[in-house]
Every structure is written in structure tokens, then in C-alpha cells.
Amino acid sequence: EPEVTQTPSHQVTQMGQEVILRCVPISNHLYFYWYRQILGQKVEFLVSFYNNEISEKSEIFDDQFSVERPDGSNFTLKIRSTKLEDSAMYFCASSVGLSPGVEGAFFGQGTRLTVV
């Protein structure tokens, strides 16, 4: 069964460092997303990406964040200068999007980011 894969599963970084979280979405999907969950809080939307550009972003997704689809398979989230409050589980998701049915989004296992 096709799945969304994320690497690494855990990342520890020092405050102020740049991190890149990587995702391989399901191959025939057209929409890509990043979500995050800070411990004890709701899963919250960061950004959606379609046709090689951001289609929607939340208030959280400020200038410190960027996304890229550098080739036909990978989808990355970069945090330029990490802060302690960026510590969270980051989820990548993808969806077909244009299907007349409603499939919803498929999620990866997440990357646990710890900023120290």
C-alpha cells in the first residue's frame, strides 16, 4: 500500500540552527501539506503546496519557514533559525485533491524535532 515517508524520525538541533525535514509523498498525489503538533496541543496546519507553489499557509508559517519540491518525489520543510518553541512533531501529508470522491489526506509517521 502506498505511504508517505518522512526522514529523519527524530532530529535534535541547537537553537538558531537550520533544519530540513524531508518527506516523500504518495507518487500520484498533487497536494502536499505540513502540519505540526506541539506536545499536549492540537495538530495544526502549517502550509499546503500545489503546482510548485504555496496554496495556503497559516500564521505560524512565517519567514523562518520555507517549503520546496526540489525534484519529482521529495517535499521538504526548512526552518532557517530554529527556536525552542519550534520543538514539535512535524507531519507531512499528501492528497490527490482533484478526485471527485473525497479521500482525505494521507499522513507520514512524523519527525520529532527537539530544539535545545
Place this chain on the structure above:
Amino acid sequence: ILNVEQSPQSLHVQEGDSTNFTCSFPSSNFYALHWYRWETAKSPEALFVMTLNGDEKKKGRISATLNTKEGYSYLYIKGSQPEDSATYLCAFSTGTASKLTFGTGTRLQVTL
């Protein structure tokens, strides 16, 4: 601001018990209501996506109903098993490929 609420926050039942959880969501700009099952260290797994008022969906011992007019959905588990232990998340969307707005989740623990 879209607010999705789930209750209870956590639930502890015995094997064989039936249980249900509630998800409430805004009734305006509704497109779909999603239920996910999330086990620790695994990907959240889609259980159901429902769009129509009165929708009922079933997958084995798990079923869900949808009331879009009053803005709630119920998830039912019949005859709970230890492998049902997980966090159950509901999420609301306003379009086919729009973002999901999640509730806080209901954490279910089923013991022998």
C-alpha cells in the same frame, strides 16, 4: 477561527465494552469531516471521510455518523479490543484539498 472540539479527552474501557466519542465542528463552510486513528509511533490512519448530512460509515467494529446541520459527528466502537487503543482525531475541511482543522483528539485505552 474554526474550532473543532472532541470529547472526552481520554477514555479507559474494558475489553468488550462499546464506546463512543463526539466531535463538534462549525456548521458553516462545511465540506467534509475526517476521522483518523493515531497509534503512537505510527502515521495517523484515515478511518472515514464524510460529507453529507446523515452520512453513516462503517469499518468492521467502528462506525461514524454525521450531522452537518448541528455540527457534530459520533464515532462508535463496538466490542472494544486492546488493539483499538489509540488517539482518535477528527478534522474539519472546507474544500476538496483544503487544510484540515483538527480537534484535540480522544485518547482511548482498552484493557483486558
